[in-house]
Amino acid sequence: MKSQRSKKRAISLGALMNFIVAIAVFGVGRVVWQGVGLRLSATGLESSHNLPLSAEAVPSIPASHTLDNQGTWIYTVALSPEGSILVSGGYDGQIKWWDRKTGSLLRTIQGHADAIESLAISANGQILVTGSWDNRIKVWDLKTGNLRRTLRHGDDVKAIALSANGKLVASGGTNNKLQIWSLETGQLLHRLPADTWIQSVAFHPGSQTVAYGSQSGQIQVWQLSQSEKPRLLQTLVGHQGMVGAVAFSPDGQTLASGSADKTIKLWNVDQGQLLKGLAGHIAPIRSVAFSPDGQTLATGSQDTNVNLWNVQTGYILGRLNEHRQAVWTVAFSPDGQELASGSSDATIKLAAVHDLAREAIANSPLAHTVPSERESDSQDL
Amino acid sequence: MIVIDSPPLENCLGFLALSSYVMTLAPSISRIVFPKYKKAFLPKILLKNRRLIGVFAFLFAFFHGWLLINKRHIDFSDFRTSWIYCQGIATMIIFTVLAATSNDWSVKALKKNWKQLHRLTYLAMFLLTWHVWDKMSGHWTYVTPISMVAILSTTALYFLRLWYEHRAEN
Ligand code: HEM
Numbered sequence: 182m183k184s185q186r187s188k189k190r191a192i193s194l195g196a197l198m199n200f201i202v203a204i205a206v207f208g209v210g211r212v213v214w215q216g217v218g219l220r221l222s223a224t225g226l227e228s229s230h231n232l233p234l235s236a237e238a239v240p241s242i243p244a245s246h247t248l249d250n251q252g253t254w255i256y257t258v259a260l261s262p263e264g265s266i267l268v269s270g271g272y273d274g275q276i277k278w279w280d281r282k283t284g285s286l287l288r289t290i291q292g293h294a295d296a297i298e299s300l301a302i303s304a305n306g307q308i309l310v311t312g313s314w315d316n317r318i319k320v321w322d323l324k325t326g327n328l329r330r331t332l333r334h335g336d337d338v339k340a341i342a343l344s345a346n347g348k349l350v351a352s353g354g355t356n357n358k359l360q361i362w363s364l365e366t367g368q369l370l371h372r373l374p375a376d377t378w379i380q381s382v383a384f385h386p387g388s389q390t391v392a393y394g395s396q397s398g399q400i401q402v403w404q405l406s407q408s409e410k411p412r413l414l415q416t417l418v419g420h421q422g423m424v425g426a427v428a429f430s431p432d433g434q435t436l437a438s439g440s441a442d443k444t445i446k447l448w449n450v451d452q453g454q455l456l457k458g459l460a461g462h463i464a465p466i467r468s469v470a471f472s473p474d475g476q477t478l479a480t481g482s483q484d485t486n487v488n489l490w491n492v493q494t495g496y497i498l499g500r501l502n503e504h505r506q507a508v509w510t511v512a513f514s515p516d517g518q519e520l521a522s523g524s525s526d527a528t529i530k531l532a533a534v535h536d537l538a539r540e541a542i543a544n545s546p547l548a549h550t551v552p553s554e555r556e557s558d559s560q561d562l
Numbered sequence: 563m564i565v566i567d568s569p570p571l572e573n574c575l576g577f578l579a580l581s582s583y584v585m586t587l588a589p590s591i592s593r594i595v596f597p598k599y600k601k602a603f604l605p606k607i608l609l610k611n612r613r614l615i616g617v618f619a620f621l622f623a624f625f626h627g628w629l630l631i632n633k634r635h636i637d638f639s640d641f642r643t644s645w646i647y648c649q650g651i652a653t654m655i656i657f658t659v660l661a662a663t664s665n666d667w668s669v670k671a672l673k674k675n676w677k678q679l680h681r682l683t684y685l686a687m688f689l690l691t692w693h694v695w696d697k698m699s700g701h702w703t704y705v706t707p708i709s710m711v712a713i714l715s716t717t718a719l720y721f722l723r724l725w726y727e728h729r730a731e732n
Binding site for chain 2: 252254272274293294295296314315316317333335336337355356378506507525
């Protein structure tokens with residue numbers, strides 16, 4: 182009787198274990214398969230129906246400088262407002278100062294105990310803010326590299342942004358909260374709820390408006406004010422995957438978003454309307470940046486490419502295809518002449534883009550505008 | 563100043579996995595190191611449910627790894643990933659093999675090799691010490707010191723056990 186019972190127990194335990202192992206093998210297999218699939222498509226071995234034009238049809242942009250980050254994945258770069266310094270952050274938690282002209286490494290600081298996924302430089306060029314998976318936001322003196330303040334976010338910090346007047350820091354991450362801090366006092370001013378992880382944050386260039394993109398594909402735009410509670414202005418729905426990047430155009434009228442659904446969308450901020458959907462990447466988009474004149478948009482993707490787009494027409498102007506791994510970050514120099522991109526291939530590439538962009542517009546515009554299936558989903562709240 | 567953080571869900575799962583794993587090792591080590599307590603309630607219960615606790619360790623570790631793969635953009639197509647997460651991945655493989663063979667059928671099928679195979683569990687001890695130290699250095703959560711103490715004292719007792727066994731043989 183007893184042995185029968187223990188036999189029964191053993192059988193059910195065995196079945197349970199085999200079930201669990203099957204799930205595990207399936208799960209791990211899926212992740213590996215996704216990785217391999219991405220590799221194939223990124224190297225052009227797999228034909229993709231998402232990319233309507235062959236790679237040769239798009240003018241390629243050569244890199245003028247390659248900065249070597251010694252084998253460490255780069256997640257974020259920013260340029261100082263006068264354009265001479267490039268700051269980078271990556272997997273090892275080090276912050277690096279580079280000379281943009283010569284490409285030489287000027288300073289290295291072990292800024293965080295874990296990866297730095299996001300950093301920002303204030304408009305006056307004095308402050309550098311870094312956000313890390315060690316749950317900290319650190320405020321640095323950009324010139325000296327001295328630590329000014331440490332803010333505790335709560336969980337992994339995935340995105341940070343500085344307001345145009347340099348008074349506020351917005352941080353988002355895996356604690357599902359958009360946190361607004363006073364840069365001067367280090368005080369936490371607001372904690373705004375998000376539906377899930379926050380993957381990207383951007384401040385409006387002229388007002389106290391802040392936008393974030395979340396894991397679920399939602400974008401929210403909030404109005405901050407000194408005297409009142411923050412007010413939700415828009416919820417932009419349309420992306421079908423995590424929104425890895427958001428950026429306001431320099432005139433503040435347009436918001437660009439890049440998503441794991443492989444598309445970039447341009448939104449009218451005031452009306453909360455979708456203006457354009459851009460398709461030309463074959464993997465999730467991780468970064469977007471407007472050129473200082475607002476005419477060009479740069480996008481970096483896990484497909485290893487950086488695309489340059491004409492914002493007005495939605496045409497692809499050129500492609501930097503020299504990275505060997507996912508591109509996590511792109512940034513224009515303040516004069517709009519150069520584009521910096523950072524990648525998991527442990528390099529930062531600097532490419533001259535200004536002239537090329539003009540030429541490309543004059544020569545052969547390639548239409549890539551793809552209307553989104555869910556255009557009507559963009560909601561005005 | 564040392565500041566300690568609250569552990570998010572995925573870290574709690576890692577902690578639970580480690581705790582369950584330590585519980586699977588505890589009875590066999592304590593039998594030799596503390597023979598007086600061989601018949602005590604806790605070691606007996608742990609020994610009896612050893613396989614089940616092992617499966618729980620695997621389950622917790624699986625969800626821990628799964629959540630962190632998403633949270634940290636872990637890209638398996640990049641060979642550096644395998645190096646950076648090698649301790650976690652190796653432990654996960656060991657847990658998977660052990661969980662898959664933790665049934666009577668496997669014991670019968672593998673015969674003597676089953677015991678050899680299940681010795682792999684001791685390797686996980688070192689891998690896990692390395693994993694927690696490597697991944698949590700500089701930003702400990704409340705559970706990190708508990709994990710460190712648990713895994714290091716288990717390792718120390720394991721060496722003590724080896725020493726006792728060695729002495730007994732001679
Ligand atoms: C695919 C396999 C694995 C991956 C990718 C992985 C990844 C990680 C990462 C990234 C961390 C750091 C979390 C943080 O910074 O907050 C971590 C911590 C940890 N992991 Fe794993 N891990 C894996 C497998 C395992 C296994 C098998 C165990 C279990 C027994 C384990 C136990 C732990 C523990 C105890 C911590 C420390 C949590 C804390 O102190 O807060 N991990 N793991």
